[in-house]
Amino acid sequence: MRVARLAGGRVAVAADEGWRDVTVLLSLVGHGDPVRAVIESGVDLSELDLTRADFVSADAAELLAPIARPSKVIGAPVNYVDHQVEMHEQKTIAEYGLFLKAPSSIIGPGQEISLPYSDRRTDHEGELGVVIGRRARNVTPSEALDHVFGYVPVLDITVRSGEDRSTRKSFDTFTPVGPYITTRDEVPDPGGLDLRCWVGDELRQAVSTAELIFDVATLVSYASHVMTLEPGDIIATGTPAGVGPLADGDTVVVEIAGLGRLEVTVTGRDGIPYAERPGPRTPAARASGSAAGSGRRSHWAHHLAGLWFRDDLA
Ligand SMILES: O=C(O)C[C@H](/C=C/C(=O)C(=O)O)C(=O)O
Numbered sequence: 001m002r003v004a005r006l007a008g009g010r011v012a013v014a015a016d017e018g019w020r021d022v023t024v025l026l027s028l029v030g031h032g033d034p035v036r037a038v039i040e041s042g043v044d045l046s047e048l049d050l051t052r053a054d055f056v057s058a059d060a061a062e063l064l065a066p067i068a069r070p071s072k073v074i075g076a077p078v079n080y081v082d083h084q085v086e087m088h089e090q091k092t093i094a095e096y097g098l099f100l101k102a103p104s105s106i107i108g109p110g111q112e113i114s115l116p117y118s119d120r121r122t123d124h125e126g127e128l129g130v131v132i133g134r135r136a137r138n139v140t141p142s143e144a145l146d147h148v149f150g151y152v153p154v155l156d157i158t159v160r161s162g163e164d165r166s167t168r169k170s171f172d173t174f175t176p177v178g179p180y181i182t183t184r185d186e187v188p189d190p191g192g193l194d195l196r197c198w199v200g201d202e203l204r205q206a207v208s209t210a211e212l213i214f215d216v217a218t219l220v221s222y223a224s225h226v227m228t229l230e231p232g233d234i235i236a237t238g239t240p241a242g243v244g245p246l247a248d249g250d251t252v253v254v255e256i257a258g259l260g261r262l263e264v265t266v267t268g269r270d271g272i273p274y275a276e277r278p279g280p281r282t283p284a285a286r287a288s289g290s291a292a293g294s295g296r297r298s299h300w301a302h303h304l305a306g307l308w309f310r311d312d313l314a
Pocket residue numbers: 075076077078079080083087089125156158165237238239
């Protein structure tokens with residue numbers, strides 16, 4: 001079954017070459033995150049009488065990110081060997097462990113990735129997303145898939161800089177998710193899915209999830225050993241080789257066979273020079289003479305009463 005969130009706080013399941021709006025049947029009118037509520041409730045969607053649900057044609061349906069605000073988005077760094085090779089990485093997920101992305105970074109199909117910096121490389125990373133169905137804590141790999149609700153294409157957008165991953169990957173708009181979740185009963189083997197990612201007409205990434213270093217069951221088990229996984233949580237399983245820079249005006253598509261095609265656009269409209277980001281300037285940055293950076297520091301110093309943005313601490 002395919003489960004989508006439609007504009008207007010609606011939840012729908014795919015049927016009849018369109019969608020059946022099941023919001024009323026599930027008493028979810030007005031709920032801010034109705035798909036997450038469906039998952040939390042444990043309701044069996046296959047038991048709904050869809051003849052009682054309004055039909056929405058595929059053309060008329062405006063699909064949003066299926067989960068609006070999960071309790072967390074978990075990332076899996078360097079989970080494909082070909083990506084490890086292209087990045088000249090010494091380590092993989094086995095050494096790095098996991099990272100977290102801010103839930104506020106989620107956007108949906110047709111929305112815009114906003115590049116934060118005008119002079120810093122920002123990359124696309126196409127990935128298989130796993131949506132948790134049942135709370136998981138210390139589950140074994142053999143139990144793990146029972147805790148999965150379904151699967152969804154995801155982009156893990158990443159600034160290349162020296163900052164922590166959770167900073168570089170958490171900007172607003174940096175986690176496109178969609179177009180819908182395919183429930184796990186329709187994905188008997190999440191380790192045999194073909195994933196492709198295009199920027200414009202250029203195919204940049206192509207892989208089978210068979211190549212994952214930590215496969216889905218291992219990843220869910222490992223993550224549940226670190227933190228309790230809640231219904232609606234999303235695990236981005238890692239990206240294969242072919243990551244590359246995005247630019248203003250690009251269109252990015254990630255498609256996973258059987259799971260749909262997620263398309264978003266890119267804008268550089270609000271990008272600022274990296275040196276102008278808020279924060280203390282290092283002596284080296286000051287020596288390089290970013291007048292704009294100093295201006296930004298004054299702005300923040302004014303607002304934050306000089307707590308740790310003071311020059312003498314930089
Ligand atoms: O891109 C890298 O190789 C390193 C890392 C993030 C990796 C992933 O998120 C991934 O492999 O999916 C980083 O940006 O530090």
